[in-house]
Amino acid sequence: MPILEVDGLKKSFGAVVAVDGLTMDVEAGSITGMIGPNGAGKSTAFNLITGLIRPDGGTVRFRDTDITGLESYEVAQRGIGRTFQHARIFDKMTVQENLEVVPSPAADTAAEVDRLLSLVELDEHRNAFGEELSGGQQVLLGIARTLMLQPDLIMLDEPFAGVNPGLVSDIAKLLRQLRDEEEATVFLIDHEIDEIAALCDDVIVMAEGKLLVRGEPADVRTDERVVESYLGG
Ligand code: ADP
Ligand code: MG
Numbered sequence: 725m726p727i728l729e730v731d732g733l734k735k736s737f738g739a740v741v742a743v744d745g746l747t748m749d750v751e752a753g754s755i756t757g758m759i760g761p762n763g764a765g766k767s768t769a770f771n772l773i774t775g776l777i778r779p780d781g782g783t784v785r786f787r788d789t790d791i792t793g794l795e796s797y798e799v800a801q802r803g804i805g806r807t808f809q810h811a812r813i814f815d816k817m818t819v820q821e822n823l824e825v826v827p828s829p830a831a832d833t834a835a836e837v838d839r840l841l842s843l844v845e846l847d848e849h850r851n852a853f854g855e856e857l858s859g860g861q862q863v864l865l866g867i868a869r870t871l872m873l874q875p876d877l878i879m880l881d882e883p884f885a886g887v888n889p890g891l892v893s894d895i896a897k898l899l900r901q902l903r904d905e906e907e908a909t910v911f912l913i914d915h916e917i918d919e920i921a922a923l924c925d926d927v928i929v930m931a932e933g934k935l936l937v938r939g940e941p942a943d944v945r946t947d948e949r950v951v952e953s954y955l956g957g
């Protein structure tokens with residue numbers, strides 16, 4: 725059953741058609757990856773789904789409710805959490821404070837902070853300042869901040885970008901854990917096809933604002949159109 729359904733989504737910036745009739749869905753309980761060349765419209769699609777910008781056309785349905793055009797805080801309240809291409813954390817706050825300032829619906833906020841610190845394995849760094857963390861640790865903290873909102877779907881824009889390999893596997897492990905423990909469905913953008921193939925149940929390939937190919941990693945990787953769009957430019 726899909727948790728997220730996008731139909732005919734469109735967005736132009738002046739003469740640039742960034743998203744050009746994107747139709748796709750994300751299966752509940754999956755890790756779904758979105759890949760595609762630079763400028764394919766991936767981040768714009770995420771921004772449209774999460775209410776950061778308004779579409780020119782098309783619809784977004786989340787858990788069978790039309791959420792098209794809602795403000796980002798309304799989308800978050802309905803259960804979609806997201807992280808950005810550059811982790812948005814507070815440099816001058818401690819790791820723990822970065823979580824405490826999120827308005828969590830959890831009944832026991834302090835307990836939820838502790839649970840998430842241990843889930844993302846930052847408990848030993850709880851008193852470190854945001855700016856003292858490595859890039860990968862900042863991504864983990866950004867994910868924990870998003871999880872404070874208790875989303876059913878978490879959307880991550882390039883969580884592995886600029887992260888050292890050891891932490892890439894920590895982040896991948898965390899995302900698998902979110903899926904396996906049914907904490908959240910995971911939908912992420914990445915540009916590394918091998919990383920996506922190893923992690924995802926489903927892969928959506930975007931090119932020129934549209935869905936190019938959708939399927940299991942093994943099929944997508946060998947698809948002629950995908951090989952062409954990656955190697956042929
Ligand atoms: P991707 O994330 O796949 O690399 P983007 O969604 O960031 O692609 O960008 C798709 C296209 O839309 C690109 O041509 C980009 O330059 C353009 N674009 C994205 N955001 C804006 C914006 N706010 N203003 C103008 N053009 C934009
Ligand atoms: Mg992008």
